[in-house]
Amino acid sequence: MAYAEDAGGGGACPGCVALPEIARRAEEARRAEGQQVQLSLPTIHCAACISGVERGLMQMPGVNDVRVNLTRKRATVHVADGIDPDALVRHLGRLGFEAMPLDGATLSAGENDRAARDLLMRLGVSGFAMMNVMLLSVAVWSGATDATRDLFHWLSAAIAIPTVLFAGQPFFRSAAAALGARRLNMDVPISLAILLATGVSLSETILSGKHAYFDAAISLTFFLLAGRFLDQKMRGTARSAAAELAALEAPLALRIGGEGTETVRLEEVAVGDLLLVRPGAKVPVDGVVTQGTSELDRAFLTGETDPVAVGEGETLRAGEVNLTGPLTMRATAVGEDTLLHGLADLVAVAEEAKSRYNSIANRASRIYSPLVHIMALAGFVTWMSATGDFRTSMMIAVSLLIITCPCALGLAVPAVSTVASGKLFRLGMLVKHGTALERLSEVSHVVFDKTGTLTLGRPALVGPDGLPRETLALAAALAAGSDHPRSRAIAAAAELRDLPKVRVTDIRETPGYGVEGLWQGRRVRLGRAAWVGAEGSGTVLSVEGEAPVALEFEDVLRPGAAKLVAALKAKGVPVTLLSGDAEAPVRALADELGIEDWQAAMLPGEKAEAIDGLTAGGARVLMVGDGLNDVGALAAAHVSIAPASALEATRVAADMVLVAGDLGNVAEAMRIARVAQRRIKENFAAAALYNVVCVPIAFMGFASPLAAAIAMSTSSIVVSVNALRTR
Amino acid sequence: MDVLAILIPVSLGLGLLGLGAFWWTLRSKQYDDPDGDRHRILSDDYDDQPKR
Structure with a gap:
């Protein structure tokens, strides 16, 4: 289809089609320097969408260049000065693509991109070096001797030393920072192992020794960089999506x-x-x-x-x-x-509390890092006292460091987190905080806000079929001219029913009060009770000479809310509803969803206190809320989720953002978090088992470079494959 | 073993060539839109406006 259009509209070859287009664009670029506009395109998903958007926008006068990025679901458009981004949005709307302008100033992903590219470059260099050094090492392992072995060791050194110095920098920097603060982190043993292995191998090479661990030093760097890169990539995706949410509402x-x-x-x-x-x-x-x-x-x-x-x-x-x-x-x-x-202060306090959260990776490294050092030292001391040979003892210490080095551990957490976050991302959940997934897996109690969370915060008419058909038709005719949410609710209710036609003239809206008009010569009013001239409060329809009719509204449930509450109850997770709204609507909603534990008319401070109370009782609370009155509660909870419709301040406070409209995904997210946690623990167990087997071998001096290379690769592959089982 | 004098430089040279190619793809931002590139290759349109 597309091909036929091309052939008919342009020339026979791609170049013939492109040439006049290039000329046109060059000319336009001369005419106006132009500016850059970023558009969010949430619905694009295919090749046809890309070309549809790009071709569609290029047809507009003043558009110099369009490039769609499908990964980020975004388009960068270069337009001449004076072109309104809204005009582009309307044009795309007519073509059937939903688009929203993004605030360029809010959207600065540059820093993030640079960090990811930097890691990828180091990963590429260490990958190259690993392949070549392995190639040379294979020759040594298969029996090269004397001058040939020395030559190969020297060549390996020439490749490995610059590579380690370049590719290992992220670890060295982090280790130096940790040591500067008198702490031990995972990067200290890593740096030590890489540097010692390289140093000892170099001295062995100079002394024309038998064993050199250049390949181990480099593959260690490579595997750990892969873990680091996955981690960076995952956080970058979440951060860029969160930035996009902020950029959608230009301040x-x-x-x-x-x-x-x-x-x-x-x-x-x-x-x-x-x-x-x-x-x-x-x-x-x-x-x-x-x-x-x-x-x-x-x-x-x-x-x-x-x-x-x-x-x-x-x-x-x-x-x-x-x-x-x-x-x-x-x-x-x-x-x-x-x-x-x-x-913002509240949020800062929450961030502080959450950064103190002791993740499983943290706990593991706290036990692990000292253990690695002690083990290597013990190996060195034992052999030194037994043989008195410094060179042999040093080799034992290095092989112990390489074997115990948390290569698998460095991959165990990032690989699982990346797979799980990717799954959640497809479900429409952004994981903003590094440890949020782990905290989500521990949830034992769920607290909801009402308005805007379990409901959409959008009214619907109660019992439209209980009203006389003419009354509803009249109300709908008056409501048609107003943008008030209740008017829209009336119009929506009327649209679904086949109602008699009524003609209302002279419709006038008094902002803040209601709408009035003339119907069959009589004055009709729809609006606040006091303005209409009726008793009570709420929205009332009055016809001159008749008794006024009160119209009741209720909040629309968010899709998936009932399913989520039912799923949580089925799993035996207690559910609580805390709302700032009046008692009657809260009771109605709680009854509808079957929530027994609810509280209405809560002040923001009380919500946070209620969460603190639950936490003090030993519960790990998941708070789901969207309002500014929930920020305190979101910050106090063990883990928190805010829908994307919430204000920026609320989204910042929450650990995760629900982009999809369906609340039901929260239950699925909790399941995935639990599975991910199980995989991480399995990975740790695999790594521990591997150490139990390999450490004695290394201690006795049987860990040749070949054995180290095989063990390291195997354990890394095992944990990566196990991570992929997260579903 | 004289053949090593030729083979080693050749293998290193080929490796470096690959590294150079990788460096170039990275510098020209070819990893920015993997999803888009996956679909673009199937598109009938002549991509006359590659990203600059």
Whole structure:
């Protein structure tokens, strides 16, 4: 199909099609220097999508160059100055590709990329050196003697020494840092083994000895670098995805200046500036309303589902969502001073606590590192006292260091984590914290927030079929002109039903109150009870001369929420619901999902205290929440998950971000975390077993370079293959 | 054993050639989009705008 189009539209050969295109682009590039725009393309997945996006955008005037990156699901577009990114998004929308502009300033993956490339280069160099030194070593092992063996050893030295000095740097640097702080980490024995093995081999070569361990030193470097690279790659992916989430909501504000409004970045907003907050937009900074009335969605801050009415003189908090009417506000606190940023301290405390978490890898290395040194020293001392031969004793010490060196251990954790994180990534979960997966595997109690977590924070009309058909039709006709979430809920309910046509004229929306219109010459109003002229609160529809009808709303359940709660209960994991919302809606939801343990109207501090209480009772708590009122609880919990719809501050506090809409994946994630943990332990057991077998052999002096090479490769392959069994 | 004088430089040279090629692919950022490259090779479009 694509081929036929090409042949018909252009020339017969690719070059003929390309030539005029190149000329056009060159000309355009001359005309305008242009700027670079980054677009997020969450739905692309195939070759046709790549060419669809690239060709589609190239057709637009002003677009100089497009390059799609399928791995990151992103497009980099070079456009002429003055082209609006939103125009590109709309164009792609018409072509059927969902696209969102990304804030280039937030998106700086450069540092990360450089680190990964640096490791890959070292890995490549050590791989090359390992192959060549092995080739030379095979000749020695198969019986080369005298001058030939010396020549081969010298050649190996010439390759190995520069390689070790270059490729081993990550380990040397980390070991030096650890020793500087008077600690021992995994990299100390690694560096020692690499350097000692190279040094002893060099002296053996000079003395034309029989054994040289150049191949062992290099393959050690190579295998450990592979583990390091996997680790870096996995963290890089999560970090870049998290950065993309942040870049999706460009921190912009609409400032009212001398000549109309201008879009400015948040950092440029100063206290006292007048800002315009359009309906549907988030309040950018803390401030006071100077003009306009509207309703606010405070769910992020308090967990309430019901919108709150605001008018002149009332306070706005950064993060609230304006629902109905445009508001003009004066900024009273910006940047660091906003309530939102006040939470950053909480997050910092949580990070601190989590960095103190003692991961299994940490515990293993704490036992292991001293053991390696002691063993090598013991070997050296024993042989020294038995034979008095420094050269032999040194060789024994080096072979012990090589054999016990945590080659398999260095791969055991990263290989499993990489496989598990990749699985979670495909399920739509980003693992942001290094030890989050391990902490997730230990969870014994799950706590949920309600609004925005178990529910979508979006209202739905209760019992639309219980209402008279005409009433619903009338409400839908009024609601059609409004963007208020409740209006949209009414319209959505009406759309599913075959309702009589009603004609309402003169529809007018009063922001913050409701919608009114004329129907058969009578005044009809849909809105807040007090405004409509009815008793009570909530949303009411009134027709002049008739009794007003109250409309009830409830929050829509997030897909997978019921499944997740059921799955947790089936596994016997206690579930608790902590909400800042009023009692009635919380009770209703708890009953629907079958959660017996729930608490309503909780303040943010109380949520965190409740978590602390559970933790003190011995539970390892998983907190799932999205609101700013959950940040304290997320930080206090053993491990935490926030949906991607949460505010940036909340996502930063959480250990994992759920990008997929389906909450049911959390249960699957817990299962994968448990399996991964089991694999890590198996890997450790395999490594320990291997040491138990090999250490005595090395101690007795039977570990020739050939035996060391075989043992090391085998154990590395065993742990890597075991890691792949994580599913 | 004289043949070693030829064989060793040749094998090292070939290895270095591979290392050089790897270095070049790394420098020209060919590992930035493995998924995309996997699909692009099947595309009918002439890729006349390789990433710069």
